[in-house]
Amino acid sequence: MKVFFSEDHRLHFPQAELSGGQFVTPYERPSRAEYVYQRLKQQGLRDIADPGPCDMGPVRGMMDPGFLGFLETAWDQWKAAGCAGEVIPAAIPARRMQMARPPRNIDGLAGYYCLARETAITGGTWAAALSSMASAQAAQRHVAGGARAAFALCRPPGHHATADMYGGYCFLNNAAVTAQMFRDQGAGRVAVLDIDFHHGNGTQDIFYGRGDVFFASVHGAPEDAFPYFLGFGDETGTGAGEGTTANYPLPPGTGYDRWSEALDDAIARIRAWGAEALVVSLGVDAYKDDPISFFKLDSPDFADAGRRIETLGLPTVFCMEGGYAIEAVGINTVNVLEGFLGA
């Protein structure tokens, strides 16, 4: 399986994450991608290419222009305003406040475009986010060109980002743009299957009203897990999208038996719906030793999950999402790919 990976991910190297009322060393750190990269090579998945530049067309086609302009200039505006730290805003448009008026002040503006502020924007975030998106796009082009599957080793991840908000370590939604590229190139129906521990709220939000993209997510129940405010089982899509969102929120302590039942159901629904292409939001934070999650999957389970996903028989792009048990991230991620490959 061909892999796309940009070393520019290192440009996003935040020093701070807001956690438990303190700043901690970010769980989402460059070494995550490096461990996956090393494990790929170790396991013989050596066809790893730089993706080249991001194609801005599909990004601009999906994302809010004000949001893109913000992401590109946030660091410079923040520094110009004299802020000493990384970009972590304080105020937000909360219940019954104005949601459609981006302020001029950069602290307010960052809050306007932010859905969760554990996540810092740094001087290299925009370039890294573009390089991450470029990997997803290159993987999509590779599959569109006839390959059965490709792996985009995306960092930063993307599935929490909406068309107009960043957060949860995500800035640009790689999986959503990848799915849209399949659509733009003629696939009538595209599915996104999100197996990251966390609900892919950004992806759901982007496609919630659309009947041409199916979104399925197996994740920690929002009552108990980030992002807390989306990913409930009764969210099934709206309007033309009614019935094309399938959420599988699962409780603390969930092991592979129950998790794989949900995965099987998601796969069955994607198959029955008639998807012509598949994007997998590949997070491995369902792992038992993940420091910020509460599922109990073991490393071999990820290989089994890959085998099950393969049964869909679809052209498939894997986009890397989360996974924070640093050394195991490489093993578990590559296990999914190897399972898919029947290795």
Add this chain to the structure above:
Amino acid sequence: MKVFFSEDHRLHFPQAELSGGQFVTPYERPSRAEYVYQRLKQQGLRDIADPGPCDMGPVRGMMDPGFLGFLETAWDQWKAAGCAGEVIPAAIPARRMQMARPPRNIDGLAGYYCLARETAITGGTWAAALSSMASAQAAQRHVAGGARAAFALCRPPGHHATADMYGGYCFLNNAAVTAQMFRDQGAGRVAVLDIDFHHGNGTQDIFYGRGDVFFASVHGAPEDAFPYFLGFGDETGTGAGEGTTANYPLPPGTGYDRWSEALDDAIARIRAWGAEALVVSLGVDAYKDDPISFFKLDSPDFADAGRRIETLGLPTVFCMEGGYAIEAVGINTVNVLEGFLGA
């Protein structure tokens, strides 16, 4: 003028404020109230009483029960969850997320009830917020008993707090409860005049749909100033409250000429509307040297503002709100009161 003040304000002593992507020593700190207290005594305003306990009836009558339960238990829940710092949540119900489902997880729950996260909840916050409310209530009772005016030296402040959200250093909305107590005791029409530098978004939100409480606020334009997402000039109330909200957003650099024009207009509207009692949200962060604000009022201007407010001829409760130029806070606050007293 009688003053009510509880030393329990000191129980709210956060060590951290999120500002510019860093934790800084909170601008809203105990010494603020102590400087006001000292200045009151220095200027001969020595009739200062402890308010006694908070009357929970008017608080429960106005605030969301889930919110009150959260405030009371937040610290214990946060510590029980193993969080090392003060209560400063990360995730929030943002655009198009579920706004009506408080999560179980304490980080999510705190985000659910939070409108701005510069503000830390500590072990003593709930007791301090109740003591602050108690001062406002005691001042209201004193005025309801026949005094022309009273001053509640409230800390923490209240005007950013809604019925179900804290933030902006505020937890319980003292001014709103005070206004409601006048209503409950028979005043047909009550006005809240908010001269704090920041828009009193919480107070506005609480009364926005009501025709019996007029809310007027002179403040930094939300495009440029906290709370960023409320306080625009076109917010005039809704339903029965249409026409009973008056916002005067003013730009950076505003001096007393322009500020006092807005104040005069607010006073004229309150007079014309026929208020029978007045609550003043008395912040003094419009001061030229305030570290987090951008108006240019000088200390004598606050005395002049007090004189103008007096011309309404109404029973008046002053509730302390913001002001962060620590030593000047005492001078400027007492100047308003002395101006009102014609001193």
